[in-house]
Amino acid sequence: MEEKYIPRNVEEKWQKIWEENKTYKVTEDPSKPKYYLLEMFPYPSGRIHMGHVRNYSIGDVVGRFKRLRGFNVLHPMGWDAFGMPAENAAIQHKSHPAKWTYENIAYMRSQLKKMGLSYDWDRELATCDLDYYKWEQKVFLEMYEKGIAYKKTSYVNWCPKCETVLANEQVEDGACWRCDSEVTQKELEQWFFRITDYAEELLEYTEKLPGWPERVLTMQRNWIGKSYGCEIDFPVEGSLAKIKVFTTRQDTLYGATFMSLAPEHPMALELTTPDRRAEVEAFIDKVKKTDKIKRTAEDFEKEGVFTGSYCINPVTNRRMPVFLANFVLLDYGTGAVMAVPTHDQRDFEFAKKYDLPLQVVIQPEGETLDSAAMAAAYTEVGAMVNSGPFDGLRSDEAKEKIADYLAKEGIGTKTVNFRLRDWGISRQRYWGNPIPVIYCDICGVVPVPEKDLPVVLPMDVEFTGEGGSPLKKLDSFVNVPCPQCGQMARRETDTMDTFVQSSWYFLRYCCPDFAAGPIDKARAEYWMSVDQYIGGIEHAVLHLLYARFFTKALRDLGYVKVDEPFTNLLTQGMVIKDGAKMSKSKGNVVDPDALINRYGADTARLFSLFAAPPEKDLDWSDQGVDGSFRFLNRVWRLVCDLLPFIGKGGAVDPASLSDDARGLRRAVHKTIRKVTDDIDERFHFNTAIAAIMELVNAIYAFEPKNVPEYGPLLTEAIESVVIMLSPFVPHVAEELWEALGRKGGVEAAGWPSFDPSAAVDEEFLIVVQVNGKLRGKVTVATDATEEQVKAAAFADEKVKPWIEGKQLRKAIYVPGKLLNIVVG
RNA sequence: GCGAGAGUGGCGGAAUUGGCAGACGCACUGGACUUAGGAUCCAGCGGGCAACCGUAGGGGUUCGACUCCCCUCUCUCGCACCA
Numbered sequence: 001m002e003e004k005y006i007p008r009n010v011e012e013k014w015q016k017i018w019e020e021n022k023t024y025k026v027t028e029d030p031s032k033p034k035y036y037l038l039e040m041f042p043y044p045s046g047r048i049h050m051g052h053v054r055n056y057s058i059g060d061v062v063g064r065f066k067r068l069r070g071f072n073v074l075h076p077m078g079w080d081a082f083g084m085p086a087e088n089a090a091i092q093h094k095s096h097p098a099k100w101t102y103e104n105i106a107y108m109r110s111q112l113k114k115m116g117l118s119y120d121w122d123r124e125l126a127t128c129d130l131d132y133y134k135w136e137q138k139v140f141l142e143m144y145e146k147g148i149a150y151k152k153t154s155y156v157n158w159c160p161k162c163e164t165v166l167a168n169e170q171v172e173d174g175a176c177w178r179c180d181s182e183v184t185q186k187e188l189e190q191w192f193f194r195i196t197d198y199a200e201e202l203l204e205y206t207e208k209l210p211g212w213p214e215r216v217l218t219m220q221r222n223w224i225g226k227s228y229g230c231e232i233d234f235p236v237e238g239s240l241a242k243i244k245v246f247t248t249r250q251d252t253l254y255g256a257t258f259m260s261l262a263p264e265h266p267m268a269l270e271l272t273t274p275d276r277r278a279e280v281e282a283f284i285d286k287v288k289k290t291d292k293i294k295r296t297a298e299d300f301e302k303e304g305v306f307t308g309s310y311c312i313n314p315v316t317n318r319r320m321p322v323f324l325a326n327f328v329l330l331d332y333g334t335g336a337v338m339a340v341p342t343h344d345q346r347d348f349e350f351a352k353k354y355d356l357p358l359q360v361v362i363q364p365e366g367e368t369l370d371s372a373a374m375a376a377a378y379t380e381v382g383a384m385v386n387s388g389p390f391d392g393l394r395s396d397e398a399k400e401k402i403a404d405y406l407a408k409e410g411i412g413t414k415t416v417n418f419r420l421r422d423w424g425i426s427r428q429r430y431w432g433n434p435i436p437v438i439y440c441d442i443c444g445v446v447p448v449p450e451k452d453l454p455v456v457l458p459m460d461v462e463f464t465g466e467g468g469s470p471l472k473k474l475d476s477f478v479n480v481p482c483p484q485c486g487q488m489a490r491r492e493t494d495t496m497d498t499f500v501q502s503s504w505y506f507l508r509y510c511c512p513d514f515a516a517g518p519i520d521k522a523r524a525e526y527w528m529s530v531d532q533y534i535g536g537i538e539h540a541v542l543h544l545l546y547a548r549f550f551t552k553a554l555r556d557l558g559y560v561k562v563d564e565p566f567t568n569l570l571t572q573g574m575v576i577k578d579g580a581k582m583s584k585s586k587g588n589v590v591d592p593d594a595l596i597n598r599y600g601a602d603t604a605r606l607f608s609l610f611a612a613p614p615e616k617d618l619d620w621s622d623q624g625v626d627g628s629f630r631f632l633n634r635v636w637r638l639v640c641d642l643l644p645f646i647g648k649g650g651a652v653d654p655a656s657l658s659d660d661a662r663g664l665r666r667a668v669h670k671t672i673r674k675v676t677d678d679i680d681e682r683f684h685f686n687t688a689i690a691a692i693m694e695l696v697n698a699i700y701a702f703e704p705k706n707v708p709e710y711g712p713l714l715t716e717a718i719e720s721v722v723i724m725l726s727p728f729v730p731h732v733a734e735e736l737w738e739a740l741g742r743k744g745g746v747e748a749a750g751w752p753s754f755d756p757s758a759a760v761d762e763e764f765l766i767v768v769q770v771n772g773k774l775r776g777k778v779t780v781a782t783d784a785t786e787e788q789v790k791a792a793a794f795a796d797e798k799v800k801p802w803i804e805g806k807q808l809r810k811a812i813y814v815p816g817k818l819l820n821i822v823v824g
Numbered sequence: 825g826c827g828a829g830a831g832u833g834g835c836g837g838a839a840u841u842g843g844c845a846g847a848c849g850c851a852c853u854g855g856a857c858u859u860a861g862g863a864u865c866c867a868g869c870g871g872g873c874a875a876c877c878g879u880a881g882g883g884g885u886u887c888g889a890c891u892c893c894c895c896u897c898u899c900u901c902g903c904a905c906c907a
Contacts, residue, residue, distance in 0.1 A: 215828055215902070222827080222903055229907085247907060260907090300905075327905045337907045346905050419906060540902080610849070611836060617900090619836055626862095627849050637864085677840080687838065690848035697848090700865095767844050772888045774844060812887050818843050822887050 001643070001739040005636040007600020011731040015116055023745075024075065024118040028526045032072035036527045037063045038506055038566075040535030040543070041078045044104035044126075045085060048111045050575040050582060050608070050620065051536065053592050057605040058572055058614045058685070059534050060117045064727035065679050067118070068751040074527050076509040077112065077119040079105050081128040083498045084162055084178060087431045091463045097431040098459060101128055111592065115601045116730050123512045127501035132508060133433040134454030135518030136500060141436060141447050142557050148194050149425075151445060155264065155330070156424055158186040163468050164428045165190060167497060168421050169223070169542045177542075185288070191435055191494070192422040195549045199224055199418045201563075202548055211568030213615070219540045225419025230403050231334065232412035234259060236271065237310040237319060243267065246333030246417050249340065250402045251395045254387040255361035256338040257318065259311050260304065260325035260350070263287040265335045271322055273308030280305050280324065287326050295326060302327050302350045313338075314411045315388065325350060333417055341377065342369070348377040361386050362395045423546065425497040430461060430469050432495025440482035440489035449483050455491070469493055502543050503550035506530055506565060519559045533566040534614075536574075544569070570683060573617035575608075582620070590620055602729035603629040609685040609728055632732055635696055635721065639736045642699075642718050646740050648711035654758065661713050662762070664702050668717045669759035671695040672752050675724050685728070692724050715740075720752045761816075768793045769820040770802040786813045793819050 002009070018024065028034075039059040042052055063075040079101075086097035093100070105126055112119070125132050143149040157166040161181035165188065170177045195202075203224045206217045229248035236243060243259060261268055263284045272280045283305040287295065304325035311320050320339075327346055328337050341351035342360045351358060358371035362382040369378055381396045389405075390398045406412035426435065434455040436448040448455055458477050461470040471477055471493040482489040504518070510527040511520035544566075551565040574581055577588040595604045607628040612618040657665065671691050678688035699717050702710075719740060726733035726746040737746045761782060766789055768776040776798035780789050790811060793799055799821075806823035813819050 218828065219902055225903095225906070227906075245907080249907075295905090302905080327907095329906070332906050334907095339907090344905095344907070346907080349905095417906085537901085613837090616830095616837095621836065621850070623850055624836065630863095631849085633863095682840075684838095684840090686836095687840095687848080690838075693848055765844090769843085769888070772886095777844075810887070812843095814843060818888085820843080820887050 001640065001735075003640060005633050005732070007602060007632075007732070008597075010735045011114070011116060011600055011602070014731045014734050015113060018116075018118075019113070019121075022122070023747075025120050025122055026072060026074055028523055029072045030526070032070065034074065034527060035066045035071035035532075036074045036506075036530045037066065037532050038076065038509070038530045038534070040533070040539065041080050041502070041505060042108065043080045043083060043085070044101055044108055046104050046107070048108055048592050050590050050592060052112075053115065053595075053604060054575055054608045054614075054618060055534060055536070055572055056112065056115060056117050057608050058570070058683075059532075060115075060605070060730075061609060061679065061685055061727040062532055062534075062683070063118050064730060064747075065751070067747055068723070068727070069680075070750065073118075074123075074509070075119055076123040076512075077117070077121070078124050078505060078509070079108075079126040079128075080498065080502050080505075081105065081126040082133075082432045082495075082501060084164075084429060084431070087429060087463070090431075094463070096459065096463075098128065101126070101431075114596055115592075115605065118730070123509050125505065125508060125512050127433075127498070127505065128431070128457075130454060130456060132505075133457075133501065135508070136433055136496070136504070137436040137448070137454050138450065139504070139518055139554070139557070139559075140496070140500075141450070141453075143193065143553060144437075144447055146557065148197070148553050148556075149191060150194065151189060151191050153187065153189045154424075155185045156188050156190055157183045158188075159183055162429070165424055165426055167424050167499070169423075169545070170499075188426075190424050190426040191496075192424050193549070193553075195423045195546075196418060196420055198549050198552050199226070199420045200416075201552060202420075202545065205548070205564055209564065209567075209569075212566075213569060213571055216537070216540045216544065216569065216571060220545055223420060223541045223545065227417050227419075229415060229417060230406055230412045231415045232314065232338065232406060234311040234314060234320065234338065236322075237312055239309075241267065241270070243311050243322070243336050244334045245336045245338045246415065247338055248417075249343065249399075250406065250412070251384065251390075251398045252340040252343045252361055253313070253315055253338065253402060253406075254384075254390075255340040255342050255359045256313050256316075256320065257341060257357045257359055258320045258339045258351070259322045260328045260337045260339050260347070261307075261322065262328040262330040262335040263324045263326065264330040265324070265328075268307070268324055271307045271309040276306060276308035280307060283324060287324075290326070300327070302346060302353065304350060304354065306354070314409075321356070323350075323354070331421060332419065342371055342374065343377050343379055345377045345379065348374070359386060423497075423549070425500055426494040427497055428469050428494055430457075430463075430471055430495065432498060433457070433501065434471075435492045435494050435496055437492045438480055438482060438489050439492065440485060440487060442487055443482055443484045443489075446482055446484050446489070452483065457495075469495075471495075499543060499546050500550075503547045504554065506533075506547070507551075507554070507560065519554070521559065524560055528560060529562045529564060530566045532568045532570065534570045534572060537571040540571070570614060572614045573612065575618050575620055577620040590622075595625070599625060599629050600731070602632060602732045606632065606689065606729050610689045611686065613684050613686050615683075631693060631696075632729060634700075635725065636732070636736065638696060638699060639718060639722070639739055642714050643739070645711040645714045646718065647715055649709060650712055652712040652716050656709075657713065660702065661710060664698060664717060665713055665758050666761070667695055667698045668720050669755050672720060672724070672754040673759060676751070676754065679727070688724075689728060692721060695721060719749070722746065723749055723752050764816045766793070766816075767818045768796060768799050769818065770799065771822055772820060775799050775802050782816070786815075789813060789819055793821065 039055050063073050066073045081101050086101045089100045090097045157171050159166055159176040159181050161179045171183050176183055203226055206221050227248050230250040231244055231246050233242040233244055304323040307322045309322045311322055313320055339347040341347040341358050360369045360371050363385050364382045384390045384393045384395055384398050403414045434457055436455045438446045440446050461474055478491050480491050507519050507524055511523040514520040547565050554560050580586050582589045607625045611624055674691045675688045678684045722733050722736045723746055733746055763779050763781055766778050776796045778792040778796050780792055803823050809822040809824050811821045
């Protein structure tokens, strides 16, 4: 063993051994408990960043720990490899996205290997591999057949910079999630996945995922946005037409005095009378030009226009003028709102602006509202008034009764409404999975027959950066005979959203070589669900919702048996430096390559695990990294110092140990217990590492270490330290393990077992309080009675002055811990 | 505005069930070894001379509160005209 710890030598040596021996390759083994551990796979942007280092270090601790505990651990890695940056880079460098992507993958793979992560590299996949995306096309066609995938024309989010459509989930604050450009609305025909069919189940299962962080579940629940209410028909005056509204406040129906439609509502122009036409058209135009973010901001001024038509309130028969209003959204509910200005703030402001009538139908307790004097809408519960047969009821109780009444009268129906929209997956980009359909003038939409799959993404395209997808201009791709009638037809040139690929990659990892279909059911059944998923919080409603939906859809297609993909989810915090997220503009970026070159991967891993618990943000400190490096050196030296005693003298004989020796052994076993709990139960790696540091300090401080008979004790102690360190710093641990004369690697030894008898305290330190304040400490035998403890406490020199001459009121004794003497 | 989470030394953070606040590490101070020290080892390290005071601030429950309850402040994240 070298006297000096040189990380590079140690790490290169062990990485080579792991690679040659395929140490972390796994196969399905029904005799062992399985553990599927997964970290979110990276986008191959060029190089890994500290967020990856942290994410994958956390995962690797769990993987290595579970292996030491005898689990058959599936721990795969791959690449989320389709996507726009590759295309942009290609345009910029006059290269090809495939070249750029695969070069990035090669470099990033080498970086991950330098970190010593325990992946089964034989399962590696990239979503841009034909062997991956071809199966996705098959799944798409099966979804099309089942009606889960469908095409429709609608207003969609359009990013002008990326020249493509975005799903609702991919628009953040009105801007593109990727390039931050302002998103506009465009009417286009697009492919969608019917995620709304699964809205109820996706919501219901948020209650059945106890291993997920509550805030992720809350975010998903908000996004799904279930609300209970009624759909109510309002007949149009002088016509057979009806306007359907959705409301959650059917209790205010008697107070509805006008009607508000979304400007894009299909009936908007039909209802407009000739004299109002010019004004209405101008208004619709204006609203369409306003971007959606501004329009949906709460403080945006409410504006509208009267259509000239009236509808009839079906319960009061009141004539209600029909307006178009800028705050009414076409894609929520029915795109039409019954306006109750007295009990809805938006309607109130609108009514004031356009001088529309107010009718109070709910009175707060102990107050009488006067519609003429109201300064704001009253939106709380109260007593129903001016509501025919429902007068006098509490408004919240009346909801159900009115809903029943409307149903009986055929005016309305009880409904449930979701905020969730279907997932638009068409992207007008090249570097993605081609949507496998053909458009024929005679036959319409024709799916590519299975025998013609896959639709290969052609490589011979030109990147000009202009005019959208280059696929459109590639005649050899676009022009194909119709599979049904043989006439010349056009191929779909849109590709699938990259979130489609990440919605099932965890299933393909179970069987990456499966040649007969997307998923080998038997192997997927062995491995699924993912026992522990680890990644950033930023995917709380994007990837994590899509993947849940996709898993359920695949279940319904017969591919998998599980309802949910991820049993436990850990969302790690960001890596921060100097108070800000690492970014080039801030100049606070730490480069993983430089870090590993200087300190080695083990130190990089150790610090990123030690500095904070995983779910919290991690404050990067260069000096802290020094500290972690020093600790590894300290362990290295300790092993060097102790080598003469290692393996000498057989097993530990507890009976022959001195008090000090028993103390050290107690520390060893208490540490084993703590580190095991911290890793297994809580994922608190920072406190686990702290406990090991304490134990190392204790071994250093163990004075009689020069006496040979302490060989067995010191062997047990140092071996425990090395094994417990191995999930965190695998290279140096293996090297030390070998230096200790142990063959076959740390893993063969298994996780150290905790011996309760060795960890038992021989005496207790009792904290003595007087009136709740700490006044002294006494040491007693573990079997001391309360009376004996009291006697010891009263006799203690430090305690005496506080109780002398005072009346003893009572004494509270917490066995083994504390005595509180109350005097007065 | 609504919802969730957080606020502890100079810094990152511990305190798992209401029981020694500040583990572990960083920074700092002193000492040892040394030609040298940015290596290593040893000691100290919340404030205050002390009584005491200290976990964002105020109140409460309790023998005892970082921990439980009420109010206030600050920060972070999510949602936000959703009918």
